[in-house]
Amino acid sequence: MDGDVDIGAYKVKSAHPSILGVIEQRKNIKERLSKIKHKIGIYSAKGGVGKTTVSVNIAYALSSMGYKVGLLDADIDCPNVTMFLGIKDIFESNYPLKPVVKEGVEVLSTAMFVDDTRTPIVWRGPMIGKMVREFFENSEWGELDYLILDMPPGTSDSPLSIIQLLELDGFVLVTTPQRIASVNTIRSGVMAKRLGVALLGVVETMSDGKPKGAQDVADTLKCEVLGVVKENKKFGELSDRGEIPVLSDPEIMKEFNGIISKLVNT
């Protein structure tokens, strides 16, 4: 094939049928998500650093500012968003996948397919890729200013499929102060950069107030520290009750308003 073939993150000289398949899938998904202005992934390769916490609270802080917001639980095999929000809805029929509206935010999660929190979703790589694609191709979102994606940890199948299939505005990276977290968060940032996804900045959770892990990530990857979220046991207590921290605590809302004020200006 003559000339460059543009598949978003990559430009290739000639295209194998499998690559053409991905181009077609990206096109379908782009049309499906065409009513969404901005798509932002909340990401770190490290598990347990606060990705879901940051996703939920950024989504509701944006919504409180008057933006129309969707929250997609892109942690396909270990979905947590519905528990954090106290959503118990289960899809009666499979398609199309209509988000559940909770306090004004449209929410969609694979947890809505499984009516038992003890059931693990066990899939090999190709199934994960297929599931991610079906999830995006069959979801029906309203007109949104922002879609926030709670990304899975790791740098393999799930995050790769999402990066390959979706045109994201970029990633907000999440780390804790610890070096082990920042090192693994840097790994995810390097992967994102290599695949052409912008880094919108980094948030430090469970912080003492002064960015340490986030500064490490920002200095290494040449991106901005968007803000810190202080260590606060209210996060665990509220999330366990399905309550939304930014809507329950003005101090937490202040922290997230600081973060999103930088995000909406990027």
Ligand SMILES: Nc1ncnc2c1ncn2[C@@H]1O[C@H](COP(=O)(O)OP(=O)(O)OP(=O)(O)O)[C@@H](O)[C@H]1O
């Ligand atoms: N600032 C904070 N202070 C105290 N606890 C926090 C804070 N942020 C998050 N947590 C707690 O840390 C735990 C892990 O957070 P969370 O589930 O958001 O991480 P994650 O990165 O999404 O994890 P996973 O990789 O498993 O998806 C939760 O119990 C959450 O309540």
Ligand SMILES: [Mg+2]
């Ligand atoms: Mg999570």
